[in-house]
Amino acid sequence: xxxxxxxxxxxxxxxxxxxxxxxxxxxxxxxxxxxxxxxxxxxxxxxxxxxxxxxxxxxxxxxxxxxxxxxxxxxxxxxxxxxxxxxxxxxxxxxxxxxxxxxxxxxxxxxxxxxxxxxxxxxxxxxxxxxxxxxxxxxxxxxxxxxxxxxxxxxxxxxxxxxxxxxxxxxxxxxxxxxxxxxxxxxxxxxxxxxxxxxxxxxxxxxxxxxxxxxxxxxxxxxxxxxxxxxxxxxxxxxxxxxxxxxxxxxxxxxxxxxxxxxxxxxxxxxxxxxxxxxxxxxxxxxxxxxxxxxxxxxxxxxxxxxxxxxxxxxxxxxxxxxxxxxxxxxxxxxxxxxxxxx
Amino acid sequence: xxxxxxxxxxxxxxxxxxxxxxxxxxxxxxxxxxxxxxxxxxxxxxxxxxxxxxxxxxxxxxxxxxxxxxxxxxxxxxxxxxxxxxxxxxxxxxxxxxxxxxxxxxxxxxxxxxxxxxxxxxxxxxxxxxxxxxxxxxxxxxxxxxxxxxxxxxxxxxxxxxxxxxxxxxxxxxxxxxxxxxxxxxxxxxxxxxxxxxxxxxxxxxxxxxxxxxxxxxxxxxxxxxxxxxxxxxxxxxxxxxxxxxxxxxxxxxxxxxxxxxxxxxxxxxxxxxxxxxxxxxxxxxxxxxxxxxxxxxxxxxxxxxxxxxxxxxxxxxxxxxxxxxxxxxxxxxxxxxxxxxx
Numbered sequence: 096x097x098x099x100x101x102x103x104x105x106x107x108x109x110x111x112x113x114x115x116x117x118x119x120x121x122x123x124x125x126x127x128x129x130x131x132x133x134x135x136x137x138x139x140x141x142x143x144x145x146x147x148x149x150x151x152x153x154x155x156x157x158x159x160x161x162x163x164x165x166x167x168x169x170x171x172x173x174x175x176x177x178x179x180x181x182x183x184x185x186x187x188x189x190x191x192x193x194x195x196x197x198x199x200x201x202x203x204x205x206x207x208x209x210x211x212x213x214x215x216x217x218x219x220x221x222x223x224x225x226x227x228x229x230x231x232x233x234x235x236x237x238x239x240x241x242x243x244x245x246x247x248x249x250x251x252x253x254x255x256x257x258x259x260x261x262x263x264x265x266x267x268x269x270x271x272x273x274x275x276x277x278x279x280x281x282x283x284x285x286x287x288x289x290x291x292x293x294x295x296x297x298x299x300x301x302x303x304x305x306x307x308x309x310x311x312x313x314x315x316x317x318x319x320x321x322x323x324x325x326x327x328x329x330x331x332x333x334x335x336x337x338x339x340x341x342x343x344x345x346x347x348x349x350x351x352x353x354x355x356x357x358x359x360x361x362x363x364x365x366x367x368x369x370x371x372x373x374x375x376x377x378x379x380x381x382x383x384x385x386x387x388x389x390x391x392x393x394x395x396x397x398x399x400x401x402x403x404x405x406x407x408x409x410x411x412x413x414x415x416x417x418x419x420x421x422x423x424x425x426x427x428x429x430x431x432x433x434x435x436x437x438x
Numbered sequence: 439x440x441x442x443x444x445x446x447x448x449x450x451x452x453x454x455x456x457x458x459x460x461x462x463x464x465x466x467x468x469x470x471x472x473x474x475x476x477x478x479x480x481x482x483x484x485x486x487x488x489x490x491x492x493x494x495x496x497x498x499x500x501x502x503x504x505x506x507x508x509x510x511x512x513x514x515x516x517x518x519x520x521x522x523x524x525x526x527x528x529x530x531x532x533x534x535x536x537x538x539x540x541x542x543x544x545x546x547x548x549x550x551x552x553x554x555x556x557x558x559x560x561x562x563x564x565x566x567x568x569x570x571x572x573x574x575x576x577x578x579x580x581x582x583x584x585x586x587x588x589x590x591x592x593x594x595x596x597x598x599x600x601x602x603x604x605x606x607x608x609x610x611x612x613x614x615x616x617x618x619x620x621x622x623x624x625x626x627x628x629x630x631x632x633x634x635x636x637x638x639x640x641x642x643x644x645x646x647x648x649x650x651x652x653x654x655x656x657x658x659x660x661x662x663x664x665x666x667x668x669x670x671x672x673x674x675x676x677x678x679x680x681x682x683x684x685x686x687x688x689x690x691x692x693x694x695x696x697x698x699x700x701x702x703x704x705x706x707x708x709x710x711x712x713x714x715x716x717x718x719x720x721x722x723x724x725x726x727x728x729x730x731x732x733x734x735x736x737x738x739x740x741x742x743x744x745x746x747x748x749x750x751x752x753x754x755x756x757x758x759x760x761x762x763x764x765x766x767x768x769x770x771x772x773x774x775x776x777x778x779x780x781x
Contacts, residue, residue, distance in 0.1 A: 258762060262727050262730040265731035309706050310739075361683070361686050415651075
């Protein structure tokens, strides 16, 4: 492990407490931009990686061996638990649902998720990672937020507009609510099991928040998130809710019982903190494209994120979206060092 | 023509003046959701349609024959003037740039746009449409905003992330500024020629505003828009700037000298009006997916847009993005009637 800075900076920041430095981790930090990951993927399919605890744990730990990151995040896919529930899926590597779920009958036929039966390999991965992680570096477990999972289930494959999912919300609002409730309960069970296996913080990814206007988000997506979070709150670990393209949704999110709100690079962190109030930490939000800038320009862009975020307690530095596969790992190293050495 | 309501409601709303009713038109109102358009497209390629004045005029007028729309908009593509400047393009129907423009040499080799030489068919289309439009129905001319055109030119083809364009901005900021300035001048020339040919309002489409954080938008995209608008202001026609996914950018846009700001369904119009202030009209912003709802639900969603927008002077009803190809034209008719009869 490359870590030299002993601390609990990530967990402290989740709770808006001071720490020795501003913590930083990188969405998709375990993945295709790392040569050691690509080397493994050349021999093993993506799906096999996610279902083989020794390999998933190895991939989870790869970026921690290179960079002084303040947290690890489970290597998995947001669709993995749905596959465990019997949804026919392939990964190309984007998830493809073989038979999109659009009818009441299909929704009612979805079984509940029983994590020990359906995704034992995820729980075993968490145990293996925890055994190998330095004590000071926490492991984040994660799941897709219900509305984001609905988008994939209804559309079958990712698309720019996710038109079938959005049509579904307007044309079959009762079916949408039923599916969202089912997914909210499944993700609550999934994330609870991750904590039981050793996850020390939990993150819900609302990757497709940006598809919804405020009224639809508030009526459909938000109650499902609230339902999942309410089930997780008694577990005592920090809860993180990431929204992509949610600039207009912060007012709606302010009322959620969540510790950290993560945002993409479009939402200025100062404004986000102002709207969310002092009781929530924030996570983000450098544009992944900034990692392609010359070093001085990368530093300037990272400093601008920090200036916008303000005081370190309650800010976890991250990208605003997953790191791109063609990113130079050296740029990541420069970024992590810059954040740690800043101020 | 189906129009019975004689007025100048659209132009009045652009100038925040009272009118007999709240005006409505639909982005991409001339296009694939209309059977009469599909019938024409079955015989004629998209590109041929855009370059044949009689056909482009026919397509422009098709929706006006069905619906009581308050404005017509030129049928064309935002890439058409770039094709006129010699950029090799095909339409599938999304525009594909054969040789993406990424080097200083390519940027310097781009010629200026001379509309009468390069896009005479667009100007002739405008003259034909004006001759056939009822006096009370104005024709909107349009162009792509410079940054949005840059996205297509640099990437070559549309993509979810437009990663090459965003990388270009960070890695080659001086080249980006140079290209944006060139495009700003070309679009100013293009839109000026459209007004000379008869366009009565002008709209700039910033379809990819949502790719940029506030600092990058303010540093790169906004000065180019300002440059185009400044050249157009003396023409005396209303100027409309549409931003897709620009919720976080409204503060930056508030200082633009533009008459109308159009937004997508993610930006609540009440908040948009509050940030933009009383000197700008707004346009939008029903989710195109709402046209797939049962009639009562469509009406509810349209009423919510109107309630959010507030007082009619200064609001032009529209979708928040282009209408989807599989939309039922009957739903459009219901929507247009509902907006006209409201309040």
